Amino acid sequence: MDEEKVEEAPVDIEEQTKVEIKTDIDRWMPKTALGQKVKNKEITSYDEILSQGKRPLETEIVDALIPEIETELLMIGQSKGKFGGGARRIFKQTQKKTPEGNKPSFSCYVIVGNRKGYIGGAMGKSKDTVPAREKALRKAKLNIFKIKRGCGSWVCGCKEPHSIPFKVEGKCGSVKIILLPAPKGKGLIIEKECQKLLKLAGVKDIWSQTFGQTRQKQNLIYAIITALKKLRETKIKEQETNALGAEQ
Numbered sequence: 626m627d628e629e630k631v632e633e634a635p636v637d638i639e640e641q642t643k644v645e646i647k648t649d650i651d652r653w654m655p656k657t658a659l660g661q662k663v664k665n666k667e668i669t670s671y672d673e674i675l676s677q678g679k680r681p682l683e684t685e686i687v688d689a690l691i692p693e694i695e696t697e698l699l700m701i702g703q704s705k706g707k708f709g710g711g712a713r714r715i716f717k718q719t720q721k722k723t724p725e726g727n728k729p730s731f732s733c734y735v736i737v738g739n740r741k742g743y744i745g746g747a748m749g750k751s752k753d754t755v756p757a758r759e760k761a762l763r764k765a766k767l768n769i770f771k772i773k774r775g776c777g778s779w780v781c782g783c784k785e786p787h788s789i790p791f792k793v794e795g796k797c798g799s800v801k802i803i804l805l806p807a808p809k810g811k812g813l814i815i816e817k818e819c820q821k822l823l824k825l826a827g828v829k830d831i832w833s834q835t836f837g838q839t840r841q842k843q844n845l846i847y848a849i850i851t852a853l854k855k856l857r858e859t860k861i862k863e864q865e866t867n868a869l870g871a872e873q
């Protein structure tokens with residue numbers, strides 16, 4: 626049978642939410658043309674790569690061009706508990722039933738960001754926790770994208786990039802999330818894992834509304850990522866850009 630079910634994670638799993646994995650750029654031997662250009666300093670900013678519509682295949686490109694990048698693990702797992710749930714966990718453990726017996730696997734979600742508009746996130750899955758985390762981190766770096774921050778709050782109107790310039794929404798499965806600009810000092814009025822993501826993206830104030838089954842964190846995270854991508858995908862006029870303090 627191919628059925629997967631969520632199982633309680635063992636208690637001794639490392640529950641460290643901060644990950645520090647630094648790459649040695651000096652010893653890096655690029656494998657792609659894009660990587661070579663970064664190493665030779667022909668390309669000196671990640672914006673250049675994004676504006677050319679390119680996607681890096683080497684994480685060192687991200688490390689070299691966005692050195693202040695920080696990483697964090699989101700709590701997507703949950704231990705078994707009475708009345709619908711125990712403590713939140715980093716690793717989600719699933720069991721696959723095979724003819725040889727139950728095969729456990731672990732998945733986790735890593736986010737990366739520079740607190741100045743860059744954010745990326747990805748899921749990693751493996752039969753062990755450490756490779757799952759490494760896989761997720763690698764994919765998160767390669768998934769990095771730039772949001773557009775600003776101040777779209779009518780109450781505030783400071784034109785600084787502490788919030789978002791306009792309302793955006795994202796959906797995943799049954800979950801829908803709406804992000805709205807908030808005035809300075811309001812904080813992040815949103816679910817906890819979404820707060821971590823917005824902090825790493827460099828957004829300090831936000832209002833939000835969520836609909837659907839938000840206890841399943843994965844769908845919620847995919848929904849907010851979709852919403853955040855719309856900040857740059859949505860075209861706004863130059864005069865609006867200035868009025869909303871939107872980043873270029």
Ligand SMILES: [Zn+2]
Nearest residue numbers: 776781782783
């Ligand atoms: Zn403001």
